[in-house]
Amino acid sequence: MINHESRRNWPVSLRSVSGECVITDGWSNVVRDLELTKRTLLRLRINEDKNMEISCFIEKICGESFVIVNRYNVLKIIVIPEPYVRNCYSYALVKDCYNINAAGHTWKVETDKINDNYVFTKGCTKLFNDLGIEEDDLLLLMKTGTDKFELNIYRRGVELVLNNKEESDDDSLLEIPKDTYYKNVNFVSIL
Structure with a gap:
């Protein structure tokens, strides 16, 4: 179910297509009823009740x-x-x-x-x-x-999940800046 701040909601289906989660059945009703146009940015958040909340950013x-x-x-x-x-x-x-x-x-x-x-x-x-x-x-x-x-x-x-970074009291720990880390580490990928 997709819920909008106007208290309207629409039943939709989710399917996996090429490993991506895609909204299918019912999505055309959401687009029609909210009069969504190209270049409208949508924010979809899944609530605790497994419903999605939609916010439409028109002209940003x-x-x-x-x-x-x-x-x-x-x-x-x-x-x-x-x-x-x-x-x-x-x-x-x-x-x-x-x-x-x-x-x-x-x-x-x-x-x-x-x-x-x-x-x-x-x-x-x-x-x-x-x-x-x-x-x-x-x-x-x-x-x-x-x-x-x-x-x-x-x-x-x-x-992005933003966390509070706790300072450590342990003098043996050394913080490495992200740029330095990425320049000096080799990444291995298993396919």
């Missing part, structure tokens, strides 16, 4: 949430989509700074206006580094308060 926005593909990894900024600013800030100004929550931590980021776009700038470098955000990651920011967002990161369509 869904309610007070927005998605953006990280194309600015070198600059370490997050561009806020113009339709989101137009819809969510038509009666109020975009604030100078926001708190972004992820993995049990909070990062304070500042906003700036660059080429007619609002952008999260200062503070994003630490956020990107701490969370390992990469080029082409999909960033979902859900507004949870007047100056707060919750961040989810998706890589190749799958949500």
